[in-house]
Amino acid sequence: MNEYFEAYYWSIENLPEFWAAVWEFCKVKSSQPYEKVMDDLSKFPGAKWFVGARCNFAKNLLRRKDEKTAFVLRNELGVRRTITYKELYHLVIRVGLTLRRFGIKRGDRVCAYMPNIPETSIAMLAATVLGATWSSCST
Structure with missing residues (x-):
């Protein structure tokens, strides 16, 4: 337990180093690296994190393409359904291609009125x- 508290105190006393370590540990992929982990922490909210970095969180989430479970849904009737990372990747690609056919591109806005089901997350990722x-x- 002592190691936990040491790690905790290190993380809050060394914020830039801690968050840089989290970035590395999570293997975040970015099209442009960060110049600075954080800027102007006196503004909260308003502090800037990973200044200069450009990354697409969906692309980071979709790196996995294995058979491990990505989503578990259990509805009100008790029906259980799972989606693997491999299935998730392919579903997101299919929905993304459909959105592209509708003319959706970078900078556009996509709004939906959908229930809390995996398909909503799939559409968001696409x-x-x-x-x-x-x-x-x-809904």
């Missing part, structure tokens, strides 16, 4: 991969 902004509310 829009994000294309560089579109996603917004939704659940």
Whole structure:
């Protein structure tokens, strides 16, 4: 337990080093690296994190393409459904291609009125991969 508290105190006393280590540990992929981990922490909210970095979180989430479980859904009727990372990747690609056929491109906005089901997350990831902004509310 002592190691936990040492790590905890190190993380809050050495914020830039801690978050740089998290970035490396998570193997975040970016098209442009960060110049600085953080800037102006006196502004909260308003502090800037990983200044200069450009990354697409959907592309980072979709790096895995294995058979491990990505989503588990259990609805109100008790029906259980799972989606693997491999299935998720292929579903996001299919939805993304459909969005592209509809003319969705970087900078566009995609809004949806959908229930809290995996397909909503799939649509969000597809829009994000294309560089579109996603917004939704659940039914």
